[in-house]
Amino acid sequence: MQTLTPSPLTQAAFAPFGDVLEGAGTPDKLINQGLCGRFHDRARLDFGPDGRAGISIFDAQPRALPYLLDMVERHPDGSQAFIPMHEQPFLVIVAHDLGDAPANPLAFITNGAQGINFHRNIWHGVLTPLASPGRFAVIDRIGDTPNLQEYWFTAPWQVHHPV
Numbered sequence: 001m002q003t004l005t006p007s008p009l010t011q012a013a014f015a016p017f018g019d020v021l022e023g024a025g026t027p028d029k030l031i032n033q034g035l036c037g038r039f040h041d042r043a044r045l046d047f048g049p050d051g052r053a054g055i056s057i058f059d060a061q062p063r064a065l066p067y068l069l070d071m072v073e074r075h076p077d078g079s080q081a082f083i084p085m086h087e088q089p090f091l092v093i094v095a096h097d098l099g100d101a102p103a104n105p106l107a108f109i110t111n112g113a114q115g116i117n118f119h120r121n122i123w124h125g126v127l128t129p130l131a132s133p134g135r136f137a138v139i140d141r142i143g144d145t146p147n148l149q150e151y152w153f154t155a156p157w158q159v160h161h162p163v
């Protein structure tokens with residue numbers, strides 16, 4: 001079976017696929033009488049001409065490593081952000097699009113204080129918490145289209161523990 005070893009999530013490595021959301025380092029601005037740092041406008045949200053932004057709460061079952069990756073999906077009509085409502089790391093899977101199928105998947109593990117925003121039409125694994133609670137705020141497109149395309153790998157991947 002093909003194997004994947006997750007890397008720590010960084011904005012640079014994730015940039016071709018989306019945005020990493022974290023309040024690390026110096027804030028872009030101080031607000032609220034200097035008592036709050038604002039890390040301003042850190043995601044490229046996209047809901048298309050006929051959709052609107054929605055915030056949902058996902059309560060996902062935690063998974064364990066090694067994890068069997070047998071499917072990726074994408075949302076052709078909009079972006080999708082996963083914001084953890086906890087401080088637990090979660091697994092992030094993305095894959096390149098070779099026209100007719102996803103390929104060369106990559107695995108990342110967040111540091112517990114990061115969220116992510118997949119850009120429109122990016123192949124990704126479903127929300128994959130690694131600990132309980134698997135509770136996330138999800139910002140994505142609300143609209144009339146299915147906005148979901150799944151791809152089941154004929155040969156699944158096994159995602160191992162990070163080295």
Ligand SMILES: NC(=O)N[C@@H](O)C(=O)O
Nearest residue numbers: 073080124125126127148
């Ligand atoms: N289907 C759904 O709402 N969630 C997935 O898109 C996912 O990425 O987990």
Ligand code: NI
Nearest residue numbers: 073075080126
């Ligand atoms: Ni999704």
